[in-house]
Amino acid sequence: MGNANSSAIRTVGLGRDFAERTAVHGLDLEVNPGEVYGLLGPNGSGKSTAVRMLTTMLRPSRGSAVVAGADVVRDPEAVRRRIGVVLQQTALDPLMSARELLLLQGRLQSLTAPQARARCEELIARFGADEFADTATGKLSGAGAAGSISPSPWSSDRTSSSWTNPPPGSTRPAAGDCGTSCAHSPPTTA
Incomplete structure (x- = not known):
């Protein structure tokens, strides 16, 4: 090796x-x-x-x-x-909301609870995800559920995120449309 x-x-x-x-x-x-x-x-x-x-x-x-x-x-x-961790769809709790899964991902990235909440709200606003943030993942498409916990927005060495298969009527950017609008600062750890 x-x-x-x-x-x-x-x-x-x-x-x-x-x-x-x-x-x-x-x-x-x-x-x-x-x-x-x-x-x-x-x-x-x-x-x-x-x-x-x-x-x-x-x-x-x-x-x-x-x-x-x-x-x-x-x-x-x-x-x-x-690192980032994206759970397979069958491992998602279908009763957890996208917001709850984002908070879980923030905690996995070693953010404090207040830091994770602030970053979660920032990401929900940035991606225009207000319309489904509190929807149970079991009611979202597989890509919508997995996208809700994408590690890219949390990880300090990533510079952009892409979303695929946005729910109908969503204003989230589709894959390839992120450009600089999805660029983000790494989470702060104070």
């Missing part, structure tokens, strides 16, 4: 146990910047557990993982500041 600092994701012997059950055993993985990588396997094979460890939502039982140049155990806040 290459240098951990040049890899987007690098794991060595990463593992996680739950009581008497091993969910992930010795995962050795290297994903280069710009590379798309998918975890495939049957239910119960450890895919979600691996992703939860890589996103700092679950502490590994053994091994090491470096994501975006930061160690998931030693510096989880740096990992969260550098």
